[in-house]
Amino acid sequence: MKKIETYVLGMVQVNCYVLWQDNHVLIIDPGTASSKLMKDIDDRGGIVDGIVLTHGHFDHIGGVDALVEHYHCPLYMNAWDKDMLKDAYLNASGAMGLPEIIVHTKPQFLDAGKHTIGVFEFQFIYAPGHSSGCSMILWDENLFSGDVLFAGSIGRTDLPDGDMGKMRNSLRIFKDLDPSIKIYPGHGPVTDLRCELQQNPYLNM
Structure with a gap:
């Protein structure tokens, strides 16, 4: 059985998504080390196959080290954002005047295309603009669009x-996707692509 759970984490309320496939788990964008998230996984005997980042900004990475230490799982991301993990200016925690966030876990890198992590099969879509390595994750009919x-x-x-300029190019990707897919963004409510194609002004620039 497949299931998607959402945890709204941190001071800027990032959406961290926990994907379940039977008793296996894939975590997307853990913004903080949420004790509730870990307890929910542990209480259900979840096996964490990995953590995937849509990009490297501070609000999406703050819980990585704690989760990796707890679950001994790998971290994945696009290589273009790797320097953000160790640079508080690049990941914007320094630029925002917040406590600096540095990730010590060494990531593995995903190129655009189809991937398998544990039991999870998904497509990794490169979509720069918000950052150089910004990417999206398409799991069945569900698109985790990050920022x-x-x-x-x-x-x-x-x-x-x-x-x-890169963002405008990336937004063209949505014209080629199935309009029935659900959009799970990095912040805010879930939507669907058909609605965004009709109403989102940025998809009609």
Whole structure:
């Protein structure tokens, strides 16, 4: 059985997604080391196959080291954002005047295309603009869009490493996707692509 659970974490309320496939778990964007998230997984005997980051900004990475230590699981991300893990300016924790967030876990890198992590099969979609390595995860009919696409909006491009030109190119990806897919963004409510294609002004630029 497949299931998606959402944990809203941290001061900027990032959506951390916990994907279940039978008793296996894949964690997307753990913004903080949530004791509730870990207790929920542990109480159900979850086996964590890995952690996947959509990008390297502070609000998406803050819980990585604690989860890796607890579950002894690998970390995956796009290589273009690897320097963000160890640079508080690049990951924007320094730029925001917040306590610096540094990740010590060494990541493994995913290129665009189909991948298998444990029991999870998904497509990794490269979509730079919000950051150089920004990527999305398509699992069946569910797209985890990170900070590329939100309900009615898109990710900002004024942080270090943002690029509006690249973002415009990345937004064209949505024209080629099945409009019936559900969008699970990095912040805010779940939406669907058909609605965003009709109503999101940034998809009609």
